[in-house]
Amino acid sequence: MAQSQELALGIDLGTTSVKVVVISTQSKQIVSKQSKDTQANVPSDLGIEGNKQDVPKILSAVHSCVSRISRDLLRQVVHIGICGQMHGVTLWDHSAQEDDDDLEEKFKLEIPKEKVSPLYTWQDSRCDPEFLAALPKSKSHLPTHSGYGCATLFWFAKNKPEKLSKYNRCGTVQDLVVALLCGRSKVAISTQNAASWGYFQTEEGCWEIDILAENDFPTKILPSEIMKPGQSAGLLQYTWFGIPAGTPVGVALGDLQCSVYALLKNPTDAVLNISTSAQLAYVDPFFTPKLTTGTETIQHFPYFEGKYLAVAASLNGGNCLATFVKTLQQWSMELGFSIPQSKVWEKLIALGSEDAAISELEILPTLLGERHAPEQTASVNKITLDTLQLGQIFRALCSGVIKNLHDMMPLEILQKAGIQRIVGNGSGFVRNLVLQKEVQRWYELPLEIGQSGDAAFGAALAVINHN
Known part of the structure; x- marks a missing residue:
């Protein structure tokens, strides 16, 4: 027993x-x-x-x-x-x-x-x-x-x-x-x-x-x-x-705070979560609402023990990649072929991971706009005859998801806050090697894939540690 x-x-x-x-x-x-x-x-x-x-x-x-x-x-x-x-x-x-x-x-x-x-x-x-x-x-x-x-x-x-x-x-x-x-x-x-x-x-x-x-x-x-x-x-x-x-x-707690709570081991870590949407966050010990308002793209939400999280919260994350996959699947069906979504994901990640997939193609994947720019739409730039391979398009899409976050919370902000490492988590991120490569390219910081990083784990951990 x-x-x-x-x-x-x-x-x-x-x-x-x-x-x-x-x-x-x-x-x-x-x-x-x-x-x-x-x-x-x-x-x-x-x-x-x-x-x-x-x-x-x-x-x-x-x-x-x-x-x-x-x-x-x-x-x-x-x-x-x-x-x-x-x-x-x-x-x-x-x-x-x-x-x-x-x-x-x-x-x-x-x-x-x-x-x-x-x-x-x-x-x-x-x-x-x-x-x-x-x-x-x-x-x-x-x-x-x-x-x-x-x-x-x-x-x-x-x-x-x-x-x-x-x-x-x-x-x-x-x-x-x-x-x-x-x-x-x-x-x-x-x-x-x-x-x-x-x-x-x-x-x-x-x-x-x-x-x-x-x-x-x-x-x-x-x-x-x-x-x-x-x-x-x-x-x-x-x-x-x-x-x-x-x-x-x-x-009841916020899922973002619980995700961060589950992953954050050091005050010099930032947590990147990409699932349906995308968030990059770190604990800001110096934030005081009466003295600081942050920037238009970075908000400060209550965390634990009176501290605040500095958060760049994008509406566009795994949902944009999933929309692209569903679109490819729909096009295939219209052409008379039926391909499971799992196979589409597998092929896209394999093609996008190759060095040949890196190109000048630029995709801004803001299909849902952003809270600070609700009327913003998605766009594609620098299309040439040499940038239309499927792997290149997927690599540019993943790069666009991370660049959009980087525009909201640039590397300089993290460096000023003393952040030395990014811990990544989320269903849209852990299984996507292409996104992981783009995080390291844009942020130039060590990246660790988080273990036990689900918000459910953070919620359980929070009630243990605060009782």
Whole structure:
């Protein structure tokens, strides 16, 4: 029989998938992990301007991942840490549950579809520059962009107030998970997730209620309990796949912060994450919101223990490469050939890794624009007869993803901050040798591929280290 040990469960609700890990509180090693694509995207009535996901499908993916972990392990869980995609907002109707003696036996992480809105994600672009410019001026050091929770709620208040009237709570989707697990009436939100919504004073730890209320914002549904990262949001209300009722559940965290937390070993490291989007970040010990505002392309988000992350967050990462792969696959089908996406990826990476793939071709892959330049589009330059090989095009595309990040956070910024190494992570990066080569070309710093770098691991680690 396996020896008893204390374990922590970490859950990451990502943009495309849910990841779950179980780690030892002593060794900090992963003892079990599961993942599942959510397939939660749903069509928006706004077309490409809207981006939303089906919340019950996300919850179902969490349920599925946890259910596949050994009950013997889950019975030893003493902490639960949760994180997820930042900026987005979901709304729900909280009504008191009736007492049910059998609920503990049949508890399932779910909420009736009629009681929850879609998750309006960080990729939502319904708030165009004109709309954002008309919003009240915030005193926060962090600007408010489309896809940020408060911007989305402002949009609904001004354009579809009847949608808001159906709900009495809101939060990130990871805040909803914490509320369901703990049976919370009041919504708890960490400073990490609150700051990602806009209209939040990070030093004071509070919403800009006066500014919001004066401009017809639905302040009554904002999360009412602000917590520091690492704090417990409550206790597990019912036994869940063997995890004992009463297990502490940490307040939900941002996936970016948890990814960095899992990887950062030295203060002289920067962390590069490329999955759906792309972020380059390092801990800035000298940042103070009242004294420093950063640059237009670098923002400072709350981290842990009162510190801030300096972040260049690009909307364009693995999603742009995936779009290129899907396009090639579609062209092949139109020509009468069916090629699996895995084969397309394999061939592109092989061709792009060759020295012959280096060319003068330049691709700016900003298909989604950027938060600091929402109307920017993608472009291709320096096309010649000698730059049309498939390997050259893919190499230029990968180079463009990294150059775009480099334009946002240049090497000089990292050098000034004393950064000596980049630790890379993310599904879009670890398996792509071409991206790795371009990071070293643009940043001229040692590159290490991170181990155990999933945000789920960081979420578990955070609740262990802060309890």
